[in-house]
Every structure is written in C-alpha cells, then in structure tokens.
Amino acid sequence: MLAFLKRLLPALTPVSNVERLRAACGAGLGLFLTGFITQLALGPVDNLVLLVAPMGASSVLLFAVPSSPLAQPWSIIGGNLVAGLVGVTAGMLIPHPYLAAGVAGGVAIGLMLVLRCLHPPSGAVALTAVLGGPAIHALGYQFVLWPVGINSLLLLGCALAYNNLTGRRYPHLAPVAAVPGDPGRAKDRVGFSAADLDAVLKQYGEVMDIDRNALEAILRQAQTRGYLRRTGEITCGDIMTRNVLAVAPETPLRAALDLL
Known part of the structure; x- marks a missing residue:
C-alpha cells in the first residue's frame, strides 16, 4: 500500500533549497506588492475587493515555474481577462449558480486553449466571478478590469523584475x-x-x-x-586522419581512386 501511495507522488525535477527559497520569497513579495500598490492607488475604501484569491495561484506559476508556458505574460493576462469576461457573463445569464460555475469554467478553458493563453488560476477567476458573492456581483464587468486586470498586471510586473534580478530569464522567448x-x-x-x-x-x-x-x-x-x-x-585528434589526401574538383575519379 505504501509503495502504491509513493507512486502517486509527482516526479518533480530536482530543485535546490536556494531555488525553493527564491520562489517562496518571490511569491510572497509579489502578492504583498500587488495588494499594497492596489490599496495605495485606491486609498482607504470599504467593501471593495483589492486582491482576488486566484492571484495566489498565479504567483505559484510566475515565481516557482517561470519557464512554464502556463506562466508566460500572455497566459496570465489573456487567461485571466478571458475567464473574467466568461465568468461575469455566465453569472448574469444563468440563474443557477452551480450550472453557471460549470459553464464558466468549461467555456473559459476552451477559449484559453484556442487563444493559447492557458493559465490554470484563470479557472478560479471564472468561478470567483460567479460565486464571489454580492461584492463581486455588484462590480459587473468592472470585475474584469478591476481587480482582475490590475492585479494581473501588477503581479506580472513583480514577476518580471524579481525573476530577472534573481537569475531566472522571464519571459521565455521562442x-x-x-x-x-x-x-x-x-x-x-x-x-x-x-x-x-x-x-x-x-x-x-x-x-x-x-x-x-x-x-x-x-x-x-x-x-x-x-x-x-x-x-x-x-578526442577528435584520436579519430582524425593525419595523412590528409586532397584532390581538385577537376581531378578524374580514377586518379582519385589511385591515391587510396
């Protein structure tokens, strides 16, 4: 039984303790700055969502696996905006919350695959738009730009700076x-x-x-x-011919064979 359970553990690539610390500190710093800058921009406000929960999942990708296709700039920006639009629309058009959640999640994933901006946390963005409660529902389509769009841009900016400053090339360019x-x-x-x-x-x-x-x-x-x-x-010297034979392009084939 224990052997079977061990097989369920994902076979992750070896990672040093320094890299673990780098990723953890980056995610924490990125989330803090995203929320802090958002609050500075808005000032002291009540009943306003400043930082949505899916950003926590996005931070895992952007700081722990920045080389992943799922963590690239277009993935987080495109994926979160598409999912936000789909989620708000589904919440408005479908009265049953769980049906709306299922439709929002499925359609969002399909569109992200088509648009090449697949970003797993965006699935949570779609669900948040549907199930986030009165404060989220009151925002309507504004939810897509604020807080989702602004949060995504700020977190992406933090990832761009932090990853490159700590020796991780980001974004990955083809x-x-x-x-x-x-x-x-x-x-x-x-x-x-x-x-x-x-x-x-x-x-x-x-x-x-x-x-x-x-x-x-x-x-x-x-x-x-x-x-x-x-x-x-x-080495190359061990297998290379030392007595090199050379012929001119106009040398007859028979003459070249005689040199062998």
Whole structure:
C-alpha cells in the first residue's frame, strides 16, 4: 500500500533549497506588492475587493515555474481577462449558480486553449466571478478590469523584475527560426531532428507543462551527455586522419581512386 501511495507522488525535477527559497520569497513579495500598490492607488475604501484569491495561484506559476508556458505574460493576462469576461457573463445569464460555475469554467478553458493563453488560476477567476458573492456581483464587468486586470498586471510586473534580478530569464522567448542551410541546424543530422520531436509531441496529443523549445534543449543536452559517457576521453585528434589526401574538383575519379 505504501509503495502504491509513493507512486502517486509527482516526479518533480530536482530543485535546490536556494531555488525553493527564491520562489517562496518571490511569491510572497509579489502578492504583498500587488495588494499594497492596489490599496495605495485606491486609498482607504470599504467593501471593495483589492486582491482576488486566484492571484495566489498565479504567483505559484510566475515565481516557482517561470519557464512554464502556463506562466508566460500572455497566459496570465489573456487567461485571466478571458475567464473574467466568461465568468461575469455566465453569472448574469444563468440563474443557477452551480450550472453557471460549470459553464464558466468549461467555456473559459476552451477559449484559453484556442487563444493559447492557458493559465490554470484563470479557472478560479471564472468561478470567483460567479460565486464571489454580492461584492463581486455588484462590480459587473468592472470585475474584469478591476481587480482582475490590475492585479494581473501588477503581479506580472513583480514577476518580471524579481525573476530577472534573481537569475531566472522571464519571459521565455521562442528562439529565432533557423534558415535553410544554417550550420546551426547541423545538430539535426545527429540524433533526433526538430521534426522528429514535433512528430512525437503531435502523437502524444496532450498539453505539456513545458516549453517545446526548452524540452528540445534539455533532450539535446541529455543526448550530448550520453555521447560523452559512451565515448569517454576520445578526442577528435584520436579519430582524425593525419595523412590528409586532397584532390581538385577537376581531378578524374580514377586518379582519385589511385591515391587510396
């Protein structure tokens, strides 16, 4: 039984204690600044939502896994705004709260997938718009811009500054596409090619919480380590021909064969 329960634990990649501390401090600081700046902007007000709960989930992605496709700027901004719009609309049009919640969550996920802004905390944004109570319902579509939109922008700004200042590149940008004949694509001639990876991912057919280019880079590094492990300390000099034979382009084939 214990062995089965251990199998239920997710196989996360190894993370250092420094990285754990970095992520935790970043999330805490980001949430504090988001709420604090929001309060400064509005001043002392009563019965007004300044910080919505889904921002806590967004902070996990933005600070703990900033390389995830689900944590990129378009994901949090687009996902939260889309989910907010869907949630408010569902709450207005569907009187039954749980039916409205189900419709809001499902439609929001579908739209996020289509718009390539999938962000899991946005599902909570949609539910908050439906089930958040009188204070949320009174905001109407204003809920989408304030607090959801402003909270998202402030938290994103904190993530941009904190991640880059602490050595984590954010956001993750797609590499420039290689042109045909680019010597940089010579790596495709050894091991797997980019087309091979794309074909496997298409066959896999599921959303993966890792950037496609980051996955390719990791696999190529693992491939290189495998080559080094198998070949040991062999150098290029050990396998290169020392007595190099050269011929001119106009040399007859028979003459070239005679040199061998």
